[in-house]
Amino acid sequence: MSVSSMKARVFLKNNQNVLQLLHRFQSNLAGLDSKKLEITPAGPKEVKAKPEVKDLVFGKNFTDHMLKVRWTANEGWHQPKITPFENFSMHPGAKVLHYAQELFEGMKAYRGVDDKIRMFRPMHNMARMNVTAQRACLPTFEGSEFVECIRKLIQIDQEWVPHCTSSSLYIRPTLIGTEAALGVSPANEAELYVILCPVGPYFATGLKPVNLLADPNFIRAWPGGCGFAKMGSNYAPTLWIGKHAEKYGCQQVLWLFGADHEITEVGAMNIFALFDHGSGKKELVTPPLDQGIILPGVTRRSIIELVSEWGEFEVSERKVTMKEVLEANSKGQLLEMFGAGTAAVVSPVGGIYFDGKMQQIPVPETSLAQRIMNSMSDIYYGRVKHNWAIDVEEWKIDRNQHLQDYVNAEEKLRRVEAA
Numbered sequence: 001m002s003v004s005s006m007k008a009r010v011f012l013k014n015n016q017n018v019l020q021l022l023h024r025f026q027s028n029l030a031g032l033d034s035k036k037l038e039i040t041p042a043g044p045k046e047v048k049a050k051p052e053v054k055d056l057v058f059g060k061n062f063t064d065h066m067l068k069v070r071w072t073a074n075e076g077w078h079q080p081k082i083t084p085f086e087n088f089s090m091h092p093g094a095k096v097l098h099y100a101q102e103l104f105e106g107m108k109a110y111r112g113v114d115d116k117i118r119m120f121r122p123m124h125n126m127a128r129m130n131v132t133a134q135r136a137c138l139p140t141f142e143g144s145e146f147v148e149c150i151r152k153l154i155q156i157d158q159e160w161v162p163h164c165t166s167s168s169l170y171i172r173p174t175l176i177g178t179e180a181a182l183g184v185s186p187a188n189e190a191e192l193y194v195i196l197c198p199v200g201p202y203f204a205t206g207l208k209p210v211n212l213l214a215d216p217n218f219i220r221a222w223p224g225g226c227g228f229a230k231m232g233s234n235y236a237p238t239l240w241i242g243k244h245a246e247k248y249g250c251q252q253v254l255w256l257f258g259a260d261h262e263i264t265e266v267g268a269m270n271i272f273a274l275f276d277h278g279s280g281k282k283e284l285v286t287p288p289l290d291q292g293i294i295l296p297g298v299t300r301r302s303i304i305e306l307v308s309e310w311g312e313f314e315v316s317e318r319k320v321t322m323k324e325v326l327e328a329n330s331k332g333q334l335l336e337m338f339g340a341g342t343a344a345v346v347s348p349v350g351g352i353y354f355d356g357k358m359q360q361i362p363v364p365e366t367s368l369a370q371r372i373m374n375s376m377s378d379i380y381y382g383r384v385k386h387n388w389a390i391d392v393e394e395w396k397i398d399r400n401q402h403l404q405d406y407v408n409a410e411e412k413l414r415r416v417e418a419a
């Protein structure tokens with residue numbers, strides 16, 4: 001290799017980030033642009049009857065409209081379109097149907113006590129979606145532009161946001177590789193779309209504890225894998241284990257990792273445990289994100305921030321093992337455990353089936369889980385004013401907010417790409 005080409009390689013290696021940025025700005029490909037949004041309203045025959053809140057089943061009722069944005073490798077993002085809700089027509093060879101080149105998000109809009117509709121920290125979902133897109137070799141986009149299109153969709157279907165402070169509108173942004181080609185390579189065509197479902201309360205009659213199967217033979221995610229990303233391919237393999245858990249009277253799986261049975265997540269939720277070590281403040285623990293095996297939940301981050309602000313608890317993002325949980329439980333130092341995610345907000349743990357027996361986990365009458373549920377609900381439903389809840393009419397989005405959980409994940413990917 002000549003000296004000049006070696007110098008060029010060294011320059012490229014050292015300046016990868018700068019070059020990537022330059023490429024972004026110089027690229028002729030169109031970015032996702034909310035100003036180009038085209039809206040085709042549903043006709044009278046396409047408008048559906050709205051079910052009563054009591055009849056809502058999660059993810060089964062869909063609103064009247066959807067949002068679609070096509071992407072092609074040689075043009076970039078096409079015009080975003082809101083259309084009447086309709087089926088897709090897709091080539092049977094589309095990559096998503098064969099190699100699961102797909103990712104999704106789960107977020108909600110809430111109708112407040114003041115009748116205003118609010119989204120909860122939507123830029124977090126946008127950041128997570130972009131990190132996942134990067135890892136899935138699907139196109140990334142300007143989050144604030146996409147969320148602006150989603151806002152319009154919610155405004156159009158606003159009557160579908162339940163008039164009830166225990167229900168919400170579930171928002172499902174999805175990105176799929178649609179190129180019709182069976183080669184195992186990134187799709188050069190993709191479809192970004194959003195569908196909406198009104199959903200009832202996760203726990204219709206108050207928080208109900210669930211039992212968890214903790215079996216180290218089953219692993220959800222591992223270092224170097226995709227646990228930090230929200231890809232459909234992370235979920236399909238968990239279904240069989242979920243069914244297996246039922247045999248032990250368990251409704252969810254507690255995902256363990258490693259020889260020392262680290263606790264990572266529960267079902268499709270993050271996990272929290274509250275300890276009283278008898279040495280001052282009680283400690284609220286959730287496992288850390290550094291290994292890339294845990295999905296950085298928006299609810300997880302919000303609980304960490306909320307409870308830290310109260311100043312009454314030590315809040316730790318640290319490793320926690322089954323051994324620690326069981327020992328603390330036997331000494332009466334484990335006060336409670338709960339899962340956390342957008343769907344349920346918090347979900348108390350009643351028991352863990354581990355090593356051939358069901359270990360009962362305390363479910364206090366006055367629990368931290370319930371207190372968090374109340375505080376989060378106050379924010380969702382506008383009972384307290386909070387900058388996490390974004391009014392879809394007054395719309396104040398900080399497009400430059402620093403979202404460390406996703407920045408860390410993205411930096412890891414960028415380091416690999418630059419190596």
Ligand SMILES: Cc1ncc(COP(=O)(O)O)c(C=O)c1O
Pocket residue numbers: 106265267268269270295296297298299300340341342343
């Ligand atoms: C695996 C997994 N962990 C955690 C969560 C919780 O994330 P969030 O609070 O953003 O809903 C989810 C849900 O999206 C999930 O699928």
